[in-house]
Amino acid sequence: MFMKYKKYLPLNSSDFKANLSLKDGSTFLDLLDSLDIPRDDPKLVLINGISRGISDKVHTERLRDGDVVAIFPPAGGG
């Protein structure tokens, strides 16, 4: 979790990282729900190092054990 999403991390996490345990078959939306992260605002999502962009196509995908999920607000630069 980065920038404004850091505050949603569980207590005792490092500054921006946490290991989460989710039920088998959980989706990205389930991950958001488990941390009370609002569903609606646009997020830049990378899963296992692959950017999934900011659209919501990723929302219903099943996550797998060991997946690394990075969540940012939309950002960019040069």
Added chain:
Amino acid sequence: MNGWTGNILRVNLTDREYAIEDLDPVLARDFIGGRGLGSKIFCDEVDPMVDPFAPENKLIFMTGPLTGSGAPCSSRYMVITKSPLNDTLASSNSGGFFGPQLKFAGYDGIIIEGCSEEPVYLWINNDEVEIRPALDLWGKTTHETEDIIRAEMPDNWRAKELRIASIGPAGEKLSRIACIMNDKNRAAGRSGVGAVMGSKKLKAIAVRGTDKITLTDGDAFQKAVLHARDTLKAGPVTSEALPSYGTAVLVNIINEAHILPTNNWQKSYFENAHKISGEAMADTILKRKGGCFSCPIACGRLTEITDPLSGSKIKGEGPEYETVELMGASCGIDDLSAITKANYICNELGMDTISAASTVACAMELYEKGYLSEEDLGIKANFGNADALMVLTEKMGKREGIGDIMAEGGYRLAEKYGHPELFMGVKKLEAPAYDPRGCQSMGLQYATSNRGACHVRGYAIANEILEVHAKTDPLSTEGKADMVKLLQDLTAVIDSSGLCLFVALAPNFLYEEVQLLMNQACGANYTVEELALIGDRIWNLERLFNLKAGLTKADDTLPKRLLEEPAGPKGDVCRLDEMLPGYYKLRGWDENGIPTEKKLKEISL
């Protein structure tokens, strides 16, 4: 003319004469301004085989029709010359306030010819133009130079109105990676343009202007400005991410995408990336954000650190993403203060931070592999050694010790010590901070960019990773030639208009938005199709110059490491060979990358 001033200032430093010439309106229309117009004038007047340090090379400062107009992000000007780093047609872009001030003084651009026997600076105060002695400025940093020139003004207010572009000791000493700084901390960074200015013994250009820019339709232009501003406001990158965290907001993102060059591109992920990110900067060294002329984004960072070398508090601007990444992860360094110090050194001595950082990383790998010794360097230079970064950067800027060869850039350093394959760049231009092994289109972009490895000439990252306009698959090579060409042509238009490229980081800020602003300002009646054609034309103009200067398709390649050593999130190489032939075809070039007669006719070149 509207938008354009219609005047070009031509200065001959050999004869110590100047003339104010009319801007040809047909040329202006066909090449717009900035990068396009400056390159066209340059190509018409200069032999591609010229020695970049000879008096026959010219140095052109060119604004765009929108520069100074008050459109959002309308601060930009280009410096065009033949690059002493790699013989390409150099066009180096900068923001700040210098470009608008030149328009207010009544000029679209300045053409510098010949060379002076003694150091001089150019003084422009509306239609007063003087070539003034600069012996007491020679040897001074860019910051000192601006302060001294301002102090010569009769009053404080006039002094503040003065805008200055200058070189530091690096440019004076003809470092091939020297840049031109304006407004103290804005850089026309790449391609060694500062060295050409130094070869002409031109220390600075100071300009003050009090005139107006006329527009075709003021009311309609104002509406277009508000529309553009709203488009920028609606985009999260331009309205939130950049103002809050600056360009270094990219550090964590690019790292999580596993395309963050680390230890001279030996790896593409850096454990301590978060320590050198825009967020870390905001928590520690950031004083406030800063912006260029008429900019609602304000991505600039005004920073303050405790100088790791002297212990006193020092201020400056930056570091930007490229700087913090290439001086940080690519040197194995996570010390933000040391990186910021090295950045300040580059600003004051007048050096391109990308090239300087990359040359240090190259020196570090040469050192670790035993090809460069501690005795050669004067310091141990392992990856991670923050002292080495600061010391070597200073030596480079002053051409002291090992700095003398490092000032020639990473390619010449690596070649001198027998290992050119450790130079991470294309066409001798050091590569920016995105690893093509995890973002295939950037490999095509680096290999084909006319001035050498460059991200700003076709910022495919925007689609591959950030989904600004669309989302593509960064690991696939399919369709990338089309995307890269589109971005390259659009960028050429933006670079010629006088707008900052960051307008294109807002969704929906594409040709139509630029067209709207230009037509209301200039009365040009451009169609979107015509603008796209002009972008293509400018790209080919640059390509033709390079071919005549001796570059060939063999130069459209990538460092061996990126083609052969896997990295990125899935351990891949850059599959350039899957993209390049299709790109040549799309561009209308033959299999040697040479524009065909048919192509040249199509774009009227």
